[in-house]
Amino acid sequence: MNRPAQLSGSITSAATPAQTALRRRGKLSRRDTRVAAALLLPALLCVVGLIGYPMYLVVSMSFREGLGINFMNPSSSRFGLKNYCAVLSDPATWHSTMITLIYTAGSILPAFMIGLGLAVLLNQHFPGRRVMRGLAMLPWAVPSVLTSIAFLWLLDASYGVVNYLLRLSGLVTHDIAWFSASQTALLAVTLPTIWKSFPFFTLTFLAAMQGIPAELYEAAKIDRANRWERFRYITWPGVRGPAVLALVLNSLWAFREFDIIFVTTGGGPARATETLGIRAYLDAFSYFKVGEAAVLGMLMLALALIFVLLARRPLKKEFF
Amino acid sequence: MRRGFVTVDAGRRSRQRSDEHHPGCRQDDSGSMSQPGGRLKTRLSRLSRRLSSVLLAGTLVLSGTVAQASPRIELEFPTWQAEEPGAAQFWKEAKTAFEQTHPDVWINLYQVPFKDFTDKMTLRFASDNPPQIVQLPTRNVQQFAAQNWLAALDDFLARSDIPATYTRLGDDMQWNGKTIGVPLMEYGMVLFYNERLLKQAGVTYPTTEAQLLKAISATTDPARGTFGWGATTMQHPNIYTDWASWATAEGASLYKKGDYNFTDPKVVQAIDHLRIALRHAPSGVSTESARQLFLDGKIAMFRDGPWIAPLLKKVRPENRPFMKMGMMPFTIVPGGISNSIHIPVQIDAQRRVLVWQFIQMLSTPEWQARFALETGSPPPRRNALTPAQIESHPDLAISLVSLEHARNLFPDVPAARANFNQISQLVAEAGMRLINSDTPTASILADLQSDLQKRVPLR
Numbered sequence: 001m002n003r004p005a006q007l008s009g010s011i012t013s014a015a016t017p018a019q020t021a022l023r024r025r026g027k028l029s030r031r032d033t034r035v036a037a038a039l040l041l042p043a044l045l046c047v048v049g050l051i052g053y054p055m056y057l058v059v060s061m062s063f064r065e066g067l068g069i070n071f072m073n074p075s076s077s078r079f080g081l082k083n084y085c086a087v088l089s090d091p092a093t094w095h096s097t098m099i100t101l102i103y104t105a106g107s108i109l110p111a112f113m114i115g116l117g118l119a120v121l122l123n124q125h126f127p128g129r130r131v132m133r134g135l136a137m138l139p140w141a142v143p144s145v146l147t148s149i150a151f152l153w154l155l156d157a158s159y160g161v162v163n164y165l166l167r168l169s170g171l172v173t174h175d176i177a178w179f180s181a182s183q184t185a186l187l188a189v190t191l192p193t194i195w196k197s198f199p200f201f202t203l204t205f206l207a208a209m210q211g212i213p214a215e216l217y218e219a220a221k222i223d224r225a226n227r228w229e230r231f232r233y234i235t236w237p238g239v240r241g242p243a244v245l246a247l248v249l250n251s252l253w254a255f256r257e258f259d260i261i262f263v264t265t266g267g268g269p270a271r272a273t274e275t276l277g278i279r280a281y282l283d284a285f286s287y288f289k290v291g292e293a294a295v296l297g298m299l300m301l302a303l304a305l306i307f308v309l310l311a312r313r314p315l316k317k318e319f320f
Numbered sequence: 321m322r323r324g325f326v327t328v329d330a331g332r333r334s335r336q337r338s339d340e341h342h343p344g345c346r347q348d349d350s351g352s353m354s355q356p357g358g359r360l361k362t363r364l365s366r367l368s369r370r371l372s373s374v375l376l377a378g379t380l381v382l383s384g385t386v387a388q389a390s391p392r393i394e395l396e397f398p399t400w401q402a403e404e405p406g407a408a409q410f411w412k413e414a415k416t417a418f419e420q421t422h423p424d425v426w427i428n429l430y431q432v433p434f435k436d437f438t439d440k441m442t443l444r445f446a447s448d449n450p451p452q453i454v455q456l457p458t459r460n461v462q463q464f465a466a467q468n469w470l471a472a473l474d475d476f477l478a479r480s481d482i483p484a485t486y487t488r489l490g491d492d493m494q495w496n497g498k499t500i501g502v503p504l505m506e507y508g509m510v511l512f513y514n515e516r517l518l519k520q521a522g523v524t525y526p527t528t529e530a531q532l533l534k535a536i537s538a539t540t541d542p543a544r545g546t547f548g549w550g551a552t553t554m555q556h557p558n559i560y561t562d563w564a565s566w567a568t569a570e571g572a573s574l575y576k577k578g579d580y581n582f583t584d585p586k587v588v589q590a591i592d593h594l595r596i597a598l599r600h601a602p603s604g605v606s607t608e609s610a611r612q613l614f615l616d617g618k619i620a621m622f623r624d625g626p627w628i629a630p631l632l633k634k635v636r637p638e639n640r641p642f643m644k645m646g647m648m649p650f651t652i653v654p655g656g657i658s659n660s661i662h663i664p665v666q667i668d669a670q671r672r673v674l675v676w677q678f679i680q681m682l683s684t685p686e687w688q689a690r691f692a693l694e695t696g697s698p699p700p701r702r703n704a705l706t707p708a709q710i711e712s713h714p715d716l717a718i719s720l721v722s723l724e725h726a727r728n729l730f731p732d733v734p735a736a737r738a739n740f741n742q743i744s745q746l747v748a749e750a751g752m753r754l755i756n757s758d759t760p761t762a763s764i765l766a767d768l769q770s771d772l773q774k775r776v777p778l779r
Binding site (some may be wrong): 034067068069156157158159166175178179180181182265266267268270271282285286287288 | 442494510542547605739741748
């Protein structure tokens with residue numbers, strides 16, 4: 001009769017150190033959690049302060065109605081949905097959205113192709129390769145404003161070298177006002193963006209190509225694979241992952257591009273280059289419609305989010 | 321600096337004293353494994369003392385710096401004219417003179433490019449951090465006033481001779497029945513022309529609109545890179561000034577009975593004439609580029625304010641004799657107040673008084689005359705110049721006559737003034753259609769009128 005009691009007593013006495021250890025571990029783990037939280041706190045505060053608070057301000061401003069620009073006291077205006085109704089029902093918003101998408105695709109796809117082509121060339125062995133690699137990166141380092149000014153001069157209607165060469169070659173008989181004609185302005189603002197964007201692609205592809213073992217190419221040559229086949233079955237699979245990432249990043253940068261368009265055309269002529277970013281800027285700082293500008297900001301955020309969600313699948317496939 | 325050194329020394333001494341009083345701490349530090357909790361405590365205590373010393377030293381250094389800097393009151397004065405020929409000299413002299421009479425004040429005069437100026441000021445005001453001395457292009461004043469950013473100056477003005485001696489203190493400086501600024505520069509438009517290009521084309525300086533259009537056409541030769549007319553041909557709010565100038569000069573008005581008047585046949589005709597001129601202007605250029613092309617001898621004629629006159633001195637010597645300034649070849653001269661000076665609402669009473677004293681100094685006959693002679697633009701104060709001064713400056717004489725005949729080209733409708741930026745942007749968009757398309761002028765103006773009524777209703 002005593003046995004079970006003894007047994008239970010022995011179990012109890014045997015379990016006690018384990019339970020104590022578990023309890024101690026639990027205590028330790030709680031302590032660790034607290035330490036971890038304390039260590040994370042500065043980063044969390046930074047995220048809240050630098051991302052969360054501005055985001056809250058944008059959302060808050062988007063609901064403030066009426067003309068007015070006062071960042072220090074946005075709550076002085078009436079709260080309502082009028083800004084959303086005004087912006088989302090305005091055909092100009094959807095025109096700007098379309099211009100933004102065309103501009104993003106029109107600048108990123110050519111930059112991608114040029115970047116890839118140049119990376120393939122710069123991956124070959126030839127004298128002066130290092131210098132050429134350095135030069136290819138140069139446009140990326142040039143500030144957007146300087147790039148814009150250079151292209152303004154190159155494409156100047158009356159005195160620009162591009163028109164001069166076109167006239168000289170007989171391709172055109174009259175001057176083309178690249179930045180001030182509605183038909184050509186979007187193309188004109190896309191060119192400096194391409195020029196500035198392609199080095200990032202080149203850099204990414206080149207770095208990825210360096211990691212492809214040379215033996216694969218040698219084996220392919222032995223198997224009589226031609227250049228295209230070597231690119232198709234060896235190079236491309238090797239650079240595909242970084243390519244997707246570079247494409248996503250560059251698209252997001254181009255999507256919110258402001259400097260080049262603002263300096264060259266300011267969104268004109270007649271809204272031909274008025275992207276969502278430019279329109280938000282004009283609404284806020286020229287027309288003092290901060291609420292509507294904030295709604296445009298929210299729209300841009302939503303579009304960027306949709307794009308990132310769409311890009312998640314290929315990114316996941318390549319990296320995770 | 322001296323205080324800083326003393327404080328750092330004091331910090332060191334404090335640490336030494338601390339070590340002397342607690343010799344065991346150093347022992348523990350050197351590797352004893354006993355009493356880990358005590359060691360941590362000692363470390364923390366020393367760290368806290370060190371931090372306190374550093375903080376104390378920093379505070380003393382800062383307080384010393386502040387104590388040394390505090391006697392001078394800064395009046396921030398951003399302007400787009402701090403590097404402009406003529407105006408730059410005037411502002412530097414005004415700053416020096418004011419600082420001499422107010423030794424406790426430092427005017428921080430600095431350059432902000434004109435194209436960024438309004439945006440920068442908007443941001444400063446919106447962030448509740450405006451400069452103390454505010455210069456604004458007058459076309460933007462009402463928009464700033466509508467945000468309650470500009471202080472009413474009526475009390476100051478009542479104790480000054482400005483209302484009695486200035487040529488215009490009219491609607492442009494009024495908001496809700498209060499005067500919110502003092503004009504700095506008034507103007508009537510003038511015609512700048514290159515006499516050599518006119519002569520080469522076999523025409524003379526035009527005195528009527530018909531002659532002007534003929535001369536523009538005759539002097540244009542794109543193959544040689546010369547153009548008869550210079551104007552803003554890229555999208556920019558300055559297109560509004562071009563339109564309003566031409567319409568005003570032809571006796572038309574862009575507003576009527578508190579509403580838009582772009583479909584008025586007189587306005588259509590005026591803009592049609594402007595379109596003829598624009599066909600002979602270089603494409604895709606900003607106002608600044610058009611001015612530069614004129615100075616480089618590539619443009620025969622262009623309309624602008626008299627403030628461009630000092631730039632003519634910078635022209636290459638071989639071109640200088642041919643660069644001239646004359647009256648606009650219209651019976652009505654378009655003009656207005658170019659810019660004005662203001663006091664922000666947000667600044668304290670002491671600075672408000674100091675800024676007013678600066679404004680008052682600028683309004684004295686001596687400084688008004690100096691302004692006119694150095695910038696080549698007429699001063700807003702009546703009779704500030706002597707006949708001898710006018711006679712010795714022929715360009716200034718033309719500016720004065722031009723101002724006498726000037727009619728304000730900016731809107732007199734309060735709602736249009738408060739929304740001027742958006743209106744000028746929409747006009748600029750229509751302006752680009754005028755330049756780049758073959759759409760009839762009447763149709764472009766009808767579209768503009770309907771767009772304006774929809775987006776910026778005035779009633």
